[in-house]
Amino acid sequence: MNTLHNAIGPAPYLRQPQTAVEEEIHYAIGNGLLGKFLAARTSHGICAIMFGDDEEVLVTELARGFPKAKCILSDHALQELLTEINTVMAWPEYRLSQPLDIGGTSFQQQVWQALLEIPAGATASYQDIANRLGKPDAVRAVAGACAANLLALAIPCHRVIRQDGDISGYRWGVQRKQALLQREAQA
Structure with a gap:
């Protein structure tokens, strides 16, 4: 059994890197505690949750x-998913109930599994993750895997910080990362 299953609920569909997908992706734009976000789903599950300030930039x-893939706007069909993502933002201990369509390389999937093991309210450094994987020299590769994650909240890359405890970059903005960490610390 895939180890990602236990951490995220329904068994995820694991596929090769995102560039290999040749199917329809349905997406919708929502608004939540952290601003605008895009949620997208393939026939296998949720393939993207991305934050941003501009809808066109998110779609791009x-x-x-x-x-x-052919990206299709599907606001009505994905309303339940948008609501569920807002629930996750409001209650960090809540897990998405829908399956995930997780791409990435084998190494990225190993990093993402390690991220899933960081409980809400806790953090780990890039070095910690590299050490957990038995690859202490792979700190930059771990950071790259975090940056490649398209499933914000579902794969909690926001819980990874610098070795010195400072909050480092976040694909969707350091302010969002700080807000997520503060929200989780209060839960």
Whole structure:
């Protein structure tokens, strides 16, 4: 059994890197505690949850992450998913009930599994993650895997900080990362 299953609920569909996907991706834009977000789903599950300030930029980023896919706006069909993502933002201990369509390389999936093991309210450094994987020299690769994660909240890359405890970069903005960490610390 895939180890990602226990951490995220329904068994995820594991696929090769995002560029290999040649299917329809349905997406919708929502508004939540952290501003605008895009949620997208393939026939296998949720493939992207991304934050941003501009809807066009979010859609462009989705298309860039899945260049062979046909991206289709599906606001009505994904309303339940948008609501569930807002629930996760409000209550960090809540887990998404829908399956995930997780891409990435084998190494990225190992990093993402390690991130899933960091409980809400806790953090780990990039070095900690590299050490957990038995690859202490892979700190930059761990940071790269965090940056490649398209499933914000579902794969909690916001829980990874610098070795000195400072909050470092976050694909969707350091302020969002700080807000997520503060929210989880209060839960």
